[in-house]
Amino acid sequence: MSKEKSTNLKLNLTDILVTIVIALVFGLVFRLMGPVYDLVKPFGLHLDALLYGIWFIAAPFAALLIRKPGVAFLAETAAALAEMLFAGSGGVINLYYGLLQGAFSEAVFAAWRYKKFSLGVTSLSAFAALIASIILDAGYAYLPLLAGWNLTLYLVFRVIGSILLSGLFPYALVKGLEKTGVTQSLRPVTKEDYDVLN
Amino acid sequence: MDNVWASTNKLFFKINPSLKFLLISSLFIVYLFVQNLNTMIWASFFFLILYYLVSGLAGKWSFWFVFLTLIVSLFSASAMIMFGKGSHIIYHQSLILITQESLARGLLLGLRTFTFSLIGMIFATTTLPVPFFYSLMQQLKVPxxxxxxxxxxxxxxxxxxxxxxxxxxxxxxxxxxxxxxxxxxxxxxxxxxxxxxxxxxxxxxxxxxxxxxKRFSMTERRTYYYEIGWSRIDLYFIVIMLLTVTLGFVFAAYFPLTPFTNVLDH
Known part of the structure; x- marks a missing residue:
């Protein structure tokens, strides 16, 4: 039984293609959001940090949809690569951010052994991606050298933004997609599905 | 989309895409550790020249693209300029506090983003998806x-x-x-x-x-319709990139435009 389960959770061609297509869609979204994000920056109150969360969405969305190991990482990386190929602002930086954010997001789903895909876990994965982005930003954007109140505002906005845009939003989207029925054929067969047959 | 490309026959289209990808990604590491504002100024200047020489975009598109990128990059540094830490005050009004240090740091950040965007655009505008992914499979052994x-x-x-x-x-x-x-x-x-x-x-x-x-196999060895190989142009590319990066550092050492050689100091 356990052997059957492990083969069951391996990615097949359908999973890979679906993940990459989704990643590409989000890559386009990232590309289009880039200028918007930069244009709200000069107001100085870090309204941009609220939008930052959208960049973590690919991983939790794909993981919720397909529910197999590796999907979150693949989605976030592919989305970052797509953004780079679409000549998004920042260029190659995106790829490094995508790799690390994907890995952190994936780690959260892995911690629950790909069995729990609740709103809480999804939000936590968005939060993990946020940690990844802050690690990179601390070195790249000299975050510690911002004035104290400004840095706090920045971090608070980022947390709110990431939970909303990459926790709640993908969860709601996948809930909507479940109603259309496309998700049924994507997910690994569970114990309950077998029980229905008996 | 056809009129976006000036010509797909330019030199940079013929570079091995994997090599281009690896070299350009590794530049991230190089400039991440640059804390000298002069180096960043000269580097962005030389990469701007390189971009105009090799870019695959048609002229009109190219200009607006670069212009917007520059504006957006400087915007992205605005928080650091206005709210960064520092002691030599230039301007102070309520919450906004512009200091020499934060201005230098902000400019460095803006120029770094600009340089990375330019490098990214050099890559994106001279790389077609099909050869790129074929090359990833053949040279980098991507599954x-x-x-x-x-x-x-x-x-x-x-x-x-x-x-x-x-x-x-x-x-x-x-x-x-x-x-x-x-x-x-x-x-x-x-x-x-x-x-x-x-x-x-x-x-x-x-x-x-x-x-x-149609028997697409995920595991077995396969043959490819396009064989992506190596050529002399790859060598030219390595030389051009090394030259651009070195010129940035050399000019910063001999023609410093600002006194900020390390923005983390002070």
Whole structure:
């Protein structure tokens, strides 16, 4: 039984293609959001940090949809690569951010052994991606050298933004997609599905 | 999209895409550790020249692209300029505090983003998806399933664009676009996103099944329609990149434009 389960959770061609297509869609979204994000920056109150969360969405969305190991990482990386190929602002930086954010997001789903895909876990994965982005930003954007109140505002906005845009939003989207029925054929067969047959 | 490209025959289109990808990604590491404002000024200057020489974009597009990128990059540094730490005050009003140190740091950040964007654009405007993914499979040994997945996904972009237009037209025919307010807006967004996502997923599934039906193999050795190899141009490319990076450092050492040689000091 356990052997059957492990083969069951391996990615097949359908999973890979679906993940990459989704990643590409989000890559386009990232590309289009880039200028918007930069244009709200000069107001100085870090309204941009609220939008930052959208960049973590690919991983939790794909993981919720397909529910197999590796999907979150693949989605976030592919989305970052797509953004780079679409000549998004920042260029190659995106790829490094995508790799690390994907890995952190994936780690959260892995911690629950790909069995729990609740709103809480999804939000936590968005939060993990946020940690990844802050690690990179601390070195790249000299975050510690911002004035104290400004840095706090920045971090608070980022947390709110990431939970909303990459926790709640993908969860709601996948809930909507479940109603259309496309998700049924994507997910690994569970114990309950077998029980229905008996 | 055809008029966007000036010519796909330029030198940088002929470089091995994997080499281009690796070298350009490694530049991230190089400039991450640059804390000298002068180096960043000269580096962005030389990469701007390089971009104009090699870019595959047609002139008009190219100019606006660079211009917007520069503006946006400087915007992205605004927080550091206005709210950074520092002691030599230039301007102070309520919460805004511009100091020499934070200004230098902000400019460095802005120019770094600008340089990375330029490098990214050099890559993006001279790399076509098909040779890129073929090269990833052949030179970097990326598993065939991922590379072909990306190729198939790229083919779906025009279909998605068409689908988007169809949904919009359908909404217009039904008068949905004329309704104002939050609820109709939410309804429209919902219909766009869910419809397009559901259709994309179904399309990806169908494609995967079709590929497997035609014996697309995820594991076995395979042959390729395009063989991407190496040429003398790859050598030129390495020399050009090394020259550009070195020139930036050399000019910063001999012609410093600002006194900020380390923005983390002071």
């Amino acid at each position: 065939v399933r991922y590379a072909y997945g990306c190729l198939a996904a790229f083919r779906m972009i025009p279909i998605m664009a068409e689908e988007f237009l169809h949904i919009r037209q359908a909404m217009r025919v039904r008068g949905m676009t004329r309704q104002k307010g939050i609820k109709p807006l939410y309804e429209r967004m919902n219909r766009y996103s869910l419809t397009m996502l559901a259709q994309s997923i179904r399309r990806a599934q169908r494609t995967a099944i079709a590929m497997e039906a």
